[in-house]
Amino acid sequence: MGKKLSDLVNQKLSRLFIGFSKLFLGASRNKPNQEEKKDLGYYKNEAFHKLAILFITIGLFPICYGAYMFFRKNNIIAGVLELLSYLVVLILLLSSRINIMKKRCVFVLSIFLLGLMLLFIAGPMGAGLVVIFSTFGLAAFLLNKRQSIIFIYISLLAFIVISVFLYIGLLDNLAIYQYRDSWYIVAISTQCMGTLFVLIINNLFNNIENLIEEIEKSVKTTAESERSKSVLISNLPGMAYRCNYTRDWTMQFVSDGCIKLTGYPPESLIENRDISFNSLMTPECRGPLWREWERILAKRLPFEYEYEITTASGERKWVLELGEGVYDIHGEVEALEGIILDISDRKKSQEETKRLLERTHSMINNHDAVMLLVEPETGEIIEANPSASSFYGYSKEELLKMTVRDINAMDQEKAAEMRLKALNGGQKYSAVPHHLKSGEIKTVDAYISPIDYDDQRVLFAIIFDVTEREIIAKKNEFLANHDYLTGLYNRRFFDEEFERRVIRGDVPIALLLGNIDGFKNFNDAFGRSKGDEVLKEMANRLAALIFDGGVLARVGGDEFAILVSGKNEDEIRRCLDTLTREFDKDLGDSRKDELLTISWGYGIQMNEDDTLDDLHRQAEAFMNNRKFYNTNSLRSKTVNVIMETLFMKSEREKKHSERVGKLCETIARKMSLSKPEVDKIRVAGLLHDIGKIGIEESILNKVGKLDAKEWEMMKFHPAKGASILAKTIEYNDIAEIVLSHHERYDGKGYPNGLTGTEIPIMARIVAISDAYDAMTELRTYRTPFSKEEAIAELKRCSGTQFDPEIVLVFINVVMGMEKTD
Missing domain, CATH: 3.30.70.270 (Reverse transcriptase/Diguanylate cyclase domain)
Incomplete structure (x- = not known):
């Protein structure tokens, strides 16, 4: 039964302790910071939390006992003050509005008051003096230097007040009165030892904090240095390395820049796991690189060398290696360290600059323009390109012994003034007369600009021969008014x-x-x-x-x-x-x-x-x-002259036009057309090819068939002929006949793609007559058709190319001609 009761009490007390602990920690810490820095202050806080919990829980019993003793001696006010003091301290420690440092002060002062209470009840030789002395230790551990000094003053003041109260007899009823004679010695020794202890501990903590601060600063500096090195290495346009001094350059360390530089991850090169760095070098670079390292290490100089490597993708890159040897205590080469930088872009830039210089040199030496470098004050020629020698007739050696006065035909004072203006960024262009070696004077345009050349300011002159331009300018002046x-x-x-x-x-x-x-x-x-x-x-x-x-x-x-x-x-x-x-x-x-x-x-x-x-x-x-x-009358005369001109260009065209005119007249009579219509169709047949006047004789009289381009030119003649005739009164009404004489009955002709009766009847007559005459007459590229063959061809094309009714009439006409013949 007694054991069960004891276990129950222990259980309740344990829960009470845990509850107060959670309550105090929640009030004092609010929300714990998981990343809180664990320095000396952190551990002071942890110790304070635990001591405060012990004070809240265990300190309750002596507080109650002290109050009880006051009550027994009828000192009710002291007992009540003691209980109230505990409650006030409890509230302050559990308050969330007071920061941790103030709570430490409250806690230390509370322990000190507890010691004073015990001092009054039990006397200075009992628990009170132990508690007070312990308070000095708590002050040294929990308070900072300033707060500890304040606490020392408070304790000193308390001892002085107690000594005064003892002296005047205000504490006669308390236990401390029994030790009145020895109190002063106890008080002085306690104060001195406590003060000394606080100062020693504070000094110790200050040293520890300074040491911790220096360590942290050193760690931070080291970390910053390492971070800077890491950033530097990671941002290098290449890689850092440490390798063995062997032909394979076996890598011990390679930075992450390796993959960007070589295409291989660092671990592939370390200890030559997948490939050695020597294998990445182009074969022609390996020997010279090894010999350069030998030379550098022998003199213990910094290493700097450019060479080419081949990446994992097969790309060739130029690299710059900067390194030095690492030596052991015996002076032997232990390893090589350095960086390898990608300088491909720089190499390309250098190559481009080199090409640019070569092109500039080529441009100056191969350019047709005369180029001179002139000393601005004396006019001395200090450089000349080959075109200058060619233009002036002097060799380069002769030109370099001359001044511009020897070639400039203008007033020399004015020439010198122009040079100085050009030197100061003024006049940059001038048209001046120049002497040639032959004595001839040429007008030139001189474009002059100052440049830096061999640490001196000179004039760069580009000179163009504009003599022809001046002649043209005079012609243009003439043309301005003519x-x-x-x-x-x-x-x-x-x-x-x-x-x-x-x-x-x-x-x-x-x-x-x-x-x-x-x-x-x-x-x-x-x-x-x-x-x-x-x-x-x-x-x-x-x-x-x-x-x-x-x-x-x-x-x-x-x-x-x-x-x-x-x-x-x-x-x-x-x-x-x-x-x-x-x-x-x-x-x-x-x-x-x-x-x-x-x-x-x-x-x-x-x-x-x-x-x-x-x-x-x-x-x-x-x-x-x-x-x-x-x-x-002039337009009519124009038509006659055009036809005569056409017939002069091609005798074949003349005879062809006359025959077509006769055939058209015969067909028209056979078709019973009126006399005006017969006359009209005869003239239309005669003039049907007038549009060929604009076609070259070489095409009209060509031996062989026309090519596609020539045929396209030939197809323009109906429209051109119609245009000429439409502008006359006499021939205006036959313009449409001439325009349509190459239309087809099925609509596949030109120029307008007319079909059937859309084609003027007289144009249909001219088309048949033109085709028949073309088939039966000799051509350079074929023998003529017989009349029978020509008639057969007309029959075959009847209804497609030609009007079938007019074809029948034409055949009868031809047959009639045969009978007449």
Whole structure:
């Protein structure tokens, strides 16, 4: 029964202790930090927690006992104060609003008060003095230096107060009174020993903390150094290594940069597990590298060498090895340490720089431009490229003994001034005359810029021969006021001349405006090159006929103008008639020239405010009236001349056109067409190939078949012929026949893909006549068809290429011709 009761009490007390422990730890620590630094302060806190829990649990019993003793002696106030003191301390220790350092102070003071209480009850020779002395130890362990000093002062004050109370008799009823005579010795010795103990322990802890701080700083410095080394090594454009001094360079350590540099992980190279570093070197580098290490180690110098390696992927890389030997106590090489850096990009850059220098050297020496380096003050030539020797006619050695004064033909003072301006970033370009060795003077463009050359500031001159350009510039100056084709004045000069005459008051001012009749048709028929020839010829004839004071200009494509001053309207009309008569009389025998006449008009400045545009409108109106009467007959004449020109180009075309015209006439009569229609179809047959005038003679008279390109050119002739005829009155109505004579009855012809009766009936007649004549006549690339063969071919193509009804009529016509023959 007694054992069970004892176990129950122990169980309850154990739970009470655990509960207070959790309560105190929760109040004092709040949320424990798992990563809290475990320094001296940490262990002080841990000790304090445990001592505080013991005080809360076990200290309750002596507190209650002391209160009980006070109550027995009727000192109720002291007993109540003791209990209240315990409760206050308990509350403070369990409070979550007070930090751990303040709780330590409260705890130490509480123990000290407990010792004082025991001192009063049991006397200085009992438990009270032990507790007080222990308090000094707690203060030394739990409080910092400043708090310990404060505690010493508090304890000293307490002993002084107790001594005073004993002296005046206020503590006569307590146990301490029994030891009054020896109290002062006990108090002084306790205070001195306690103070000494606190100071010694504090000094010890300070030394320990300083040592810990130094150790932590050293560890931190070491860790930082290691981290920096790790970062440095990991960010190297290569790898760090330690290896044996052997031919295989057996690696003991390789950094992680190995994989990026070589393509192999570090462990593959360590102890040559998968491959030796020597195997990575290109064969031609292995021997020189070993010999360089031998030389360096013999002199104990730092190692630096560039060579090539081959990576796991087969890529070749340039590397720079920086290292040194590691020696043992006997001075023997123990290992090699260093770094191997990837310098492939740098090597590429160096190679590129080398190539750039070679290209620059090549560019300067092989360039056609003259290049000179000149000393700016003296003008001495200090360098010259081969083009300079070639241009000036001097050898390089001769040029390097000369100054720019020897080749510059301009004023020397001005030349020196220009050099100084160029040196200071001023004038960088100039066009100057230069002497050649032959004595010839050339105009050159000199582009000059200051550069640094062999630690001195010199002028770099790039020189171009622009003599031809100057000649062209003079030509351009001429062309600025003259027509490029005819050499006459142009519109710009003509307008400016009118303004000059107005300013001078050369009135009245008359404008004679001439326009070539039918020039566009001429160009369409004979081509622009022929048209340009005629324009130049007409300009020359007009220039020869121009009267004194007149200014002749070409002001448009086919338009000429003459500016005259000081003549009235009657005089202008006489000038105009004379010009027209003399120009027509001057025509040559060429049929092409006979096609081209000039219609003239004029305008006179009646008022000072009349502009050149006003005169131009007057002249144009007059000219258009005269042009109307010439245009129709001229266009008709143009057609005749074009046909004659075509027949002159190809005799075969002439005979072919005549035969086709006759065949068309015969078919039309057989089909009972009217006489106007018969005449019309005969002319259409004769003119059906007029569009071939724009085709080269070499194609028209080609021996053999036309190629694809030539055939495409030939297919344009129906449209071109129709365009020529449509601009005339006499032949306007046959333009459509000519346009459609290569259309097919099934719609596969050209140029418009017409079918059946969409094709004009006369065009269908011309198509059959044209085809028959082409088949039965001799060609250079084939023998002619017989009439029977040609008729058979027409029958075969009847309904596809040709109109079947007209084919039947044509066959009867041919048969009739056979009977006549």
